[in-house]
Amino acid sequence: MAAHLYEHKVHYYETDQMKIVHHSNYVRWFEEARLDWMEQLGIGYDQMEKDGIISPIVEVNVKYKTMTRFGDTVVLELNIESYNGVKFVIGYVVRDKVTGEVRCTGSTMSCFMNEEGMLISLKRGYEKYDQLFRNMMECE
Amino acid sequence: MAAHLYEHKVHYYETDQMKIVHHSNYVRWFEEARLDWMEQLGIGYDQMEKDGIISPIVEVNVKYKTMTRFGDTVVLELNIESYNGVKFVIGYVVRDKVTGEVRCTGSTMSCFMNEEGMLISLKRGYEKYDQLFRNMMECE
Amino acid sequence: MAAHLYEHKVHYYETDQMKIVHHSNYVRWFEEARLDWMEQLGIGYDQMEKDGIISPIVEVNVKYKTMTRFGDTVVLELNIESYNGVKFVIGYVVRDKVTGEVRCTGSTMSCFMNEEGMLISLKRGYEKYDQLFRNMMECE
Amino acid sequence: MAAHLYEHKVHYYETDQMKIVHHSNYVRWFEEARLDWMEQLGIGYDQMEKDGIISPIVEVNVKYKTMTRFGDTVVLELNIESYNGVKFVIGYVVRDKVTGEVRCTGSTMSCFMNEEGMLISLKRGYEKYDQLFRNMMECE
Numbered sequence: 001m002a003a004h005l006y007e008h009k010v011h012y013y014e015t016d017q018m019k020i021v022h023h024s025n026y027v028r029w030f031e032e033a034r035l036d037w038m039e040q041l042g043i044g045y046d047q048m049e050k051d052g053i054i055s056p057i058v059e060v061n062v063k064y065k066t067m068t069r070f071g072d073t074v075v076l077e078l079n080i081e082s083y084n085g086v087k088f089v090i091g092y093v094v095r096d097k098v099t100g101e102v103r104c105t106g107s108t109m110s111c112f113m114n115e116e117g118m119l120i121s122l123k124r125g126y127e128k129y130d131q132l133f134r135n136m137m138e139c140e
Numbered sequence: 141m142a143a144h145l146y147e148h149k150v151h152y153y154e155t156d157q158m159k160i161v162h163h164s165n166y167v168r169w170f171e172e173a174r175l176d177w178m179e180q181l182g183i184g185y186d187q188m189e190k191d192g193i194i195s196p197i198v199e200v201n202v203k204y205k206t207m208t209r210f211g212d213t214v215v216l217e218l219n220i221e222s223y224n225g226v227k228f229v230i231g232y233v234v235r236d237k238v239t240g241e242v243r244c245t246g247s248t249m250s251c252f253m254n255e256e257g258m259l260i261s262l263k264r265g266y267e268k269y270d271q272l273f274r275n276m277m278e279c280e
Numbered sequence: 281m282a283a284h285l286y287e288h289k290v291h292y293y294e295t296d297q298m299k300i301v302h303h304s305n306y307v308r309w310f311e312e313a314r315l316d317w318m319e320q321l322g323i324g325y326d327q328m329e330k331d332g333i334i335s336p337i338v339e340v341n342v343k344y345k346t347m348t349r350f351g352d353t354v355v356l357e358l359n360i361e362s363y364n365g366v367k368f369v370i371g372y373v374v375r376d377k378v379t380g381e382v383r384c385t386g387s388t389m390s391c392f393m394n395e396e397g398m399l400i401s402l403k404r405g406y407e408k409y410d411q412l413f414r415n416m417m418e419c420e
Numbered sequence: 421m422a423a424h425l426y427e428h429k430v431h432y433y434e435t436d437q438m439k440i441v442h443h444s445n446y447v448r449w450f451e452e453a454r455l456d457w458m459e460q461l462g463i464g465y466d467q468m469e470k471d472g473i474i475s476p477i478v479e480v481n482v483k484y485k486t487m488t489r490f491g492d493t494v495v496l497e498l499n500i501e502s503y504n505g506v507k508f509v510i511g512y513v514v515r516d517k518v519t520g521e522v523r524c525t526g527s528t529m530s531c532f533m534n535e536e537g538m539l540i541s542l543k544r545g546y547e548k549y550d551q552l553f554r555n556m557m558e559c560e
Contacts, residue, residue, distance in 0.1 A: 011308065011311070011312055012156060012157070012311055012312075012315055012325065013156060013162050013164060013308045013311055015156050015157040016152060016153060016155050016156065016157070017152070017155040017156070017157065017158075017159040017160075017210060017469075018157075018474050018476065019157040020157075020476070022153050023447065023476075023477040023480060024153060024444050024445075024447040024448050024451075025444075027443065027444040027447060027480075028291065028293045028444050031291070031292055031293055031444075032291055032292075035292055044351060045292065045350075046349075046350050046351035049437075054438050056438065056440070056443075056484070056487070057443040057484060058483070058484050059481075059482065059483050059484065060443060060447075060480070060481070060482045060484075061479075061480070061481045061482075062479065062480045062481075063478070063479050064476070064477060064478050064479065064480075067476070069326075070157060070325075070326050071324060071326035151448065151451070151452055152451055152452075152455055152465065153448045153451055157329075158334050158336065160336070163307065163336075163337040163340060164304050164305075164307040164308050164311075165304075167303065167304040167307060167340075168304050168431065168433045171304075171431070171432055171433055172431055172432075175432055184491060185432065185490075186489075186490050186491035189297075194298050196298065196300070196303075196344070196347070197303040197344060198343070198344050199341075199342065199343050199344065200303065200307075200340070200341070200342045200344075201339075201340070201341045201342075202339065202340045202341075203338070203339050204336070204337060204338050204339065204340075207336070209466075210465075210466050211464060211466035292436060292437070293436060293442050293444060295436050295437040296432060296433060296435050296436065296437070297432070297435040297436070297437065297438075297439040297440075297490060298437075299437040300437075302433050304433060350437060
């Protein structure tokens with residue numbers, strides 16, 4: 001099945017004096033695309049926080065292949081690499097929208113915490129969200 | 141008396157493809173300098189929030205005179221322009237540390253709110269903070 | 281005639297610990313909307329820089345009325361307030377997409393420079409761009 | 421020998437609505453510390469770009485251990501993990517300045533390019549910079 005696709009048009013303020021997108025912004029684009037995916041599946045991350053769950057990032061990895069410039073639009077392709085109720089890993093491929101050339105690949109690992117900052121498993125008492133992430137896996 | 145001075149060394153990620161500091165960053169430097177001033181006077185803004193007061197910005201104005209580049213350090217000079225318990229206005233002059241050339245001037249107006257998002261006056265029940273801002277005025 | 285409209289969906293990384301959008305981001309949204317307008321009229325700002333013209337910001341003013349939060353989408357309405365070949369001023373109104381409530385109003389003044397950093401008038405030798413900004417005025 | 425140490429005081433605008441530093445900022449702190457190291461060794465990165473060399477990031481990895489908050493200061497410890505003239509890898513440990521608790525660990529891999537965007541080896545014709553990175557290795 002299809003992974004999640006998300007488009008981002010480069011903003012001028014995302015460039016640096018190398019005349020390319022500063023590498024830190026790709027990590028932000030990963031977040032944009034990840035939260036968009038949750039929203040598309042019917043449960044926005046804003047709702048998740050209102051329900052007392054936060055999902056901090058515990059690991060980010062990015063391999064930069066080619067450069068993105070102002071004027072470009074990129075398409076991010078997301079796939080769930082693993083999910084076990086406690087952690088989930090998403091893989092990202094960022095491509096130029098026009099040429100399809102790969103700009104970077106990457107991954108994020110996230111966990112889940114309650115409002116007291118304790119690690120939680122979505123399998124125990126958070127069925128709605130557990131189902132959400134299972135649905136993301138089935139999208140692959 | 142002397143106003144508050146605050147130094148900021150330009151970060152590479154603050155530049156854009158014009159090879160100058162992106163104009164939005166000066167607004168962030170204003171914040172750095174403003175909160176540093178509070179801390180130097182003995183009450184950090186983190187403490188203020190813990191005490192149930194937030195201080196949102198209600199107005200920002202910046203006039204850009206000359207450009208700042210990576211490799212530069214700037215010095216911000218801050219003066220309280222007004223404070224009445226409800227709002228306070230700070231004026232900023234940003235200069236190159238080496239040449240003294242003015243990079244920009246600006247101002248911010250802030251208000252005070254309690255945790256319910258209601259506007260408050262520091263004169264009514266927040267004496268410690270009212271005194272803090274009075275002290276900032278006397279620094280001028 | 282209609283002014284230019286531009287939508288922006290709030291990103292999580294644009295929030296701060298007040299649980300609202302950090303005030304510096306509105307300045308970035310102004311830029312997004314301004315450059316989008318140029319592109320919609322047929323000449324992207326990336327092309328303008330390739331043609332040897334940069335357009336730095338010389339003044340920014342923002343009045344914050346109400347708060348924007350993660351989960352919100354805002355609509356920016358832009359109007360050219362003045363243009364004389366040397367400088368142009370845009371006025372901005374940012375509204376919540378759903379309720380229409382005004383989040384902030386603001387303005388930017390920009391100038392034009394050649395690659396040597398000299399101020400230029402678009403009326404002298406840059407007819408294509410002079411026409412672009414005249415068209416933006418006529419959109420009002 | 422001692423590795424390079426670099427302090428960063430958390431800025432309010434670096435927080436997000438989880439009331440912690442947004443994870444993308446650590447990548448920016450890595451850059452601050454890396455460029456500071458070069459400058460401390462006598463050749464700033466601004467000079468390197470003037471000499472026609474850019475050093476884009478080709479890989480970033482971060483493992484987040486604990487959270488950093490507004491009011492905190494962190495100390496970054498940098499070590500060169502490898503350098504061969506073509507690529508160099510730096511390892512980072514970010515600790516709370518007061519408690520020493522590890523906030524995150526990470527690494528970056530950078531390459532070198534000339535102004536035409538061609539990969540270069542600093543061993544061939546860029547002796548001053550080759551020596552700089554060798555000196556960074558010897559600092560370990």
